[in-house]
Amino acid sequence: MIPFITVRGGRRLSGEITVCGMKNAALPILFASILVRDSVTIENLPPVTDIQTTLRILAAMGARVDMLSPTTARVNAADLDPDAVPPDLTTRLRGSSYLLGACLGRFGRAFTGLPGGCDFGVRPLDQHFRIFTALGAECEPDANLLRVRAPRGLRGAAVRLSFPSVGATLNGILAAATAEGTTVIENAAREPHVADLAAFLNACGADISGAGTSEIRIHGAKILRGCRHAVIPDMIEAGTYMAAVAGTGGRLRLRSVDPAHLAAVSEKLTAMGAQISASGDRLTLCRTSPLLGADIEALPYPLFPTDMQPQFAPLLCLSSGGGRICEHVWESRFRYVPELCRMGAEIRVDGRCAFIRGGAKLTGADVAATDLRAGAAMVIAGLCAGGSTRITGVEHIDRGYPDLEAKLQSLGADVRRVGAREP
Ligand code: UD1
Numbered sequence: 001m002i003p004f005i006t007v008r009g010g011r012r013l014s015g016e017i018t019v020c021g022m023k024n025a026a027l028p029i030l031f032a033s034i035l036v037r038d039s040v041t042i043e044n045l046p047p048v049t050d051i052q053t054t055l056r057i058l059a060a061m062g063a064r065v066d067m068l069s070p071t072t073a074r075v076n077a078a079d080l081d082p083d084a085v086p087p088d089l090t091t092r093l094r095g096s097s098y099l100l101g102a103c104l105g106r107f108g109r110a111f112t113g114l115p116g117g118c119d120f121g122v123r124p125l126d127q128h129f130r131i132f133t134a135l136g137a138e139c140e141p142d143a144n145l146l147r148v149r150a151p152r153g154l155r156g157a158a159v160r161l162s163f164p165s166v167g168a169t170l171n172g173i174l175a176a177a178t179a180e181g182t183t184v185i186e187n188a189a190r191e192p193h194v195a196d197l198a199a200f201l202n203a204c205g206a207d208i209s210g211a212g213t214s215e216i217r218i219h220g221a222k223i224l225r226g227c228r229h230a231v232i233p234d235m236i237e238a239g240t241y242m243a244a245v246a247g248t249g250g251r252l253r254l255r256s257v258d259p260a261h262l263a264a265v266s267e268k269l270t271a272m273g274a275q276i277s278a279s280g281d282r283l284t285l286c287r288t289s290p291l292l293g294a295d296i297e298a299l300p301y302p303l304f305p306t307d308m309q310p311q312f313a314p315l316l317c318l319s320s321g322g323g324r325i326c327e328h329v330w331e332s333r334f335r336y337v338p339e340l341c342r343m344g345a346e347i348r349v350d351g352r353c354a355f356i357r358g359g360a361k362l363t364g365a366d367v368a369a370t371d372l373r374a375g376a377a378m379v380i381a382g383l384c385a386g387g388s389t390r391i392t393g394v395e396h397i398d399r400g401y402p403d404l405e406a407k408l409q410s411l412g413a414d415v416r417r418v419g420a421r422e423p
Helices: 023-035 049-060 094-107 126-134 166-176 192-203 235-248 259-271 306-318 337-342 372-384 394-398 404-410
Strands: 004-008 013-018 040-043 064-069 072-076 109-113 145-149 158-160 182-186 207-209 215-219 228-230 250-255 275-279 282-287 294-298 323-327 347-350 353-356 366-368 388-392 414-418
Touching: 004 372, 004 394, 013 235, 013 404, 023 040, 023 049, 023 072, 023 094, 023 166, 023 192, 049 064, 049 072, 049 094, 094 109, 094 126, 094 145, 094 166, 126 158, 126 166, 166 182, 166 192, 166 215, 192 207, 192 228, 235 250, 235 259, 235 282, 235 306, 235 372, 259 275, 259 282, 259 294, 294 306, 306 323, 306 337, 306 353, 306 372, 337 347, 337 366, 337 372, 366 372, 372 388, 372 394, 372 404, 372 414, 388 394, 404 414
Parallel strands: 013 250, 040 228, 158 182, 294 323, 366 388
Antiparallel strands: 004 388, 004 414, 040 072, 064 072, 109 145, 182 215, 207 215, 250 282, 275 282, 323 353, 347 353
């Protein structure tokens, strides 16, 4: 039986949620353990399938992986074999491309199958290869395989990215962390997960400065030693629950967040009528007055994140004025629009912008999660809709949202999973 989630909408949500560690930070950190000769202990891993798949990739390649708790893994990659890549697993997630930077840095060679993940149209890797080439590697991408080799070793270099790509910045840091000499990445991605990878590697003895700004300097370290590191909180998980409660109305308290990472999302929700306050690692959101319309431009951090634009679409449908979402990171990230329209939304997509008519009354329907964040958008739409919504494609949601149903139920939502989770 194909599993699905049912949501009966129309309830105001209220309560407290503890936010998990950030999937998009945990993935490169887990692959970075390949660069370290002894054990690393990584805490605050989110219990989602992308993390389980990553741990299985590392184990299949010969790393020793011990789960010390459901959210803490000890990884020792001393005996890892860079040629033992399991293609059936690497094709499941985009983050498997970090094998390239990590294995290139450690072994001077790396290969992987084409990475999978969400389908937003073309997802090129040319900027990743640009950094590897600048460091002295030879790159041989073909139809089914990505291969990089540096027979004479890697040497630091200055590279300017044509776009602040998160993946290329992370892969560049991985490759350069133990290269000879100094690497400078200009126009680097500034996302918090870039800073978290650098913090992890620095705790292992790397010398990386500027992560979190658009110029990162990496002085290659001879050897990296084990450390203990806690992954930063997931701003997208936090933002998704904020959008859900802004949509239904009610009051949400979040624990274990970094409010600074949520500044762009908070600013937009405030403009739409929510009240938000934050102190330390806590954030409270309350929405009692009607939702107002807004325009959203999805751009690299610290601007509004592309990973939050689908979750805002149902809110704009319900708002008095509607609005526009323009996507500047991915060329094709509106595959969720026809699904939302099944629920009564009126949305017109023109190129990279979706124009959303406000004042809609959403009604439950059978819809599909077309990718991870699109799945979250369907759940939010279902929570705000009258009647019952049935969402298929839950395997996408399970890649990135720990205990989604249980967390929503704790806020008073009527959400249920039918069918088993993928092992
Ligand atoms: C991107 C998002 C990240 C989000 C993730 C999944 C940004 C900047 N990045 O990260 O926040 O979590 O998707 O939704 O918001 N590109 C190239 N060549 C490359 C690499 C990228 O042209 O070698 C282009 C892509 O086509 C895309 C843009 O750069 O238009 C962003 O890509 P990138 O940041 O690398 O993607 P992810 O790391 O997957």
